[in-house]
Amino acid sequence: MSQQQKPEEGALNLKELSGSVVAAAFGVQSSENRRRDFSRGRLYQFVIAGILATALFVASVLTVVNLVL
Secondary structure: OOOOOOOOOOOOOHHHHHHHHHHHHHOOOOHHHHHHHHHHOOHHHHHHHHHHHHHHHHHHHHHHHHHHO
């Protein structure tokens, strides 16, 4: 048996999910992470995280624009 541990087979944790959402926003995702997302990720997790990330981005742009003007 090797010394390396197998990756957890459960649902994605918050760090993995947020990393995948950020990578998707920039359009860069490794094929290993893509495979992990499709095998362990749940659709509702990505939908909710994507909506939250988009809302956060829009809010930050509006805040910067209002501060500048």
